[in-house]
Amino acid sequence: MSQSLDVVVIGAGAAGLAAGARLHAAGLDVAVLEAAERIGGRAFTDTTSFSGIPWDQGCHWLHSASINTLRAAADALGRSYAVRGSRQARATHLGTRWADEAERLAVWNAIEVGYHDVKAAGEAGRDVAASAVMDTASPWYRMTRHWLALMSAAEPERLSTLDYVAYEDTGENYPVEAGYGALIAALARHTAPDLPITLGCPVRKLDWAGPGVVLETAKGRVEGKTAIVAVPTTVIAKGALAFAPALPAELAEAFAALPLGCAEKVAFQFDRDVFGLPAVSYADTIDLADPSRAPINFTLNPFGHPMAIGQLAGDNAARLVKEGPAAMVDFGLAALKDAFGADIARHVVQTATTAWIADPLIGGAYSCALPGLAHMRARLGQTLDDKVLFAGEAASPHFYSTAHGAHLTGLAAADAVLARLGRSAA
Template structure:
């Protein structure tokens, strides 16, 4: 990779306009600019079969493509200065780094994202999550037999936790079930670290939330689309967005503040005026809906407001470290059994994918969110302390770094949805229900079968488009 100055290795890697990466957060004004009165008086008939899509993530883009292909007049409003939403491929190092979505979950034709990537000739590399080496808190490498024993103990506790939960008259957290499963065991500090590592690796990394908050009944009600094989997009997810969106009318830096809907159609108020149409597709992330960043008139139904309130938004953040040379294990994943669950517990080797000596740390749930309050330098220092515990004090400093802070990102306010205590899988379906046949909903949090995934978001956009096409 091109060597970068070590004077401030993290700061120099962070784009000036990158809200998700900056320590000094940019705050965007979201006040409505109501536009000319003449526009507000325009009858819906003049808008005809016009559709406003709110959000240029993969769900909004999928909806817009299908609607435009069917002959409708479509405009996409995007608050960011780029398309893609939580898909964000950065090229500042001279090769692609995915700051948001990285994997295709389900590498088979049943997955539409897999099919699209095949059709477009996008390169993928399959991820072997079993190609894992684990280190304890003191840097001791676990033997394969020890690691296998720890994994088997975790699986046994996990099965007991789920069986216990299913017997309860009310929902409990997954952590409640785990605590019950191991209640009669004498746990050494090592045993606790090993259990915590596995629970974070197997569950919390996937759902972006602590086991103590996840519903034991419902948290994993989602389905697999195209099998359980994950694949990494070598050249970045951004290529897919660019190909799908190339013929769309996307208005960037357009922040939606309110949406009015009724017999007249829809009126979408933004910082750049008002858009009027017959229908709107709302594809903003769940975190934005939970924060009430968009006002709806009339108010959304009690059922929909309840679903938004009950569903949770998790956190998964990445730290990319670029080095001059490789010093780590020749394995796809490196685990670290930290003193506190989930702290720098998972590292991915990207050299075999990108051909460059890069490590990626994945931090999820409580620690992933807490890490967002660290300064760039403190984040880097904490990461390097762990790497030097594992590989020795003589390893080099990184030459560049990229940090994400998705829970602080104004236009996502989190990474992806999950089902906490008090919610059920039905809440995804409630959120997906059209509002007065004027507002149609898309995004991963509106797909009950495939939430948390790019494929789920894409399919939800196609569903919203089809719902509109059935009315015109």
């Protein structure tokens, strides 16, 4: 492959697809290069593991739905989603029994207090570890840690309070029925049906020393007037994508300061409805008798399918991924058996697990700034010599860690390129 283009987009996740589609629709000569053999990045709807039933291995909820631009895209493309109420609308299992209403409310009050304390520290301008301001004496401290880790993909010790408070959260999180990954892919096809995307094409080096950019890829040399880099922070921090000249120190520091944490899923398909609950029900579990056992929460009967999808986060998720899929399944099934009876195991017909943290092309879930380094997120808005721009969820100041945050940064990068080239969006 040898090409000379107006723009080269590296990465076909939500950001790269948004950038590429907008530029292509505006008439620019653009190509999207993707290292994996599929598009979407962390927006991936798997339709093969469960006999055609779609489930999102990565992002799934339209976060902050009332201000989420991809909700409008879902509406325009006829992609349905469930409008959910408060996060508290769920049951909580305590290891040997279900929590009564007073206990359930106490759990969620503790979680909300935890959120409040972390946000209050950030609002006061403190850039410290979230763990430094949490109530460790709370009887529900483990559950608070679990939910904070789910939100940030990081243990509280590795989460900046100042970065956490920058996230704009309306509390409206709507799951996408046919999959968020499928929505991202459909939107790109709708915007630019013939957008050139080359799969299985990792970029090894980006040379920005000359008047344009030169990329060394697994499939040959590619030249462009400019480049948009839309890959996870870990890819750059670990040197999988090299730059020549090397990145300026302050930019390299920023990528290292915004690592991807760990958030994984373990999914179960049953031969029938084993829960007797409405579609898209939620349950949390915590074993009060065993403090060493981490919590796990589930989506039950997602959109009416006889399934359970468990969410794991932080160090526990990373440990289970390292131990392998069987360990993840055992951990999730043990919690389901505690809550719904041991007989549930004989109705399992299929399982699937994720391993984002072990994927060399991604390396984790979503970004969070390390304590004391929240200010470094803004650095990802810098350009290299006005011809290399960066996009992706980590570059979003207020919607980081989300698909719509990534999407918006892709559009912003595309608009910046159009302005530089004296062109306008279609």
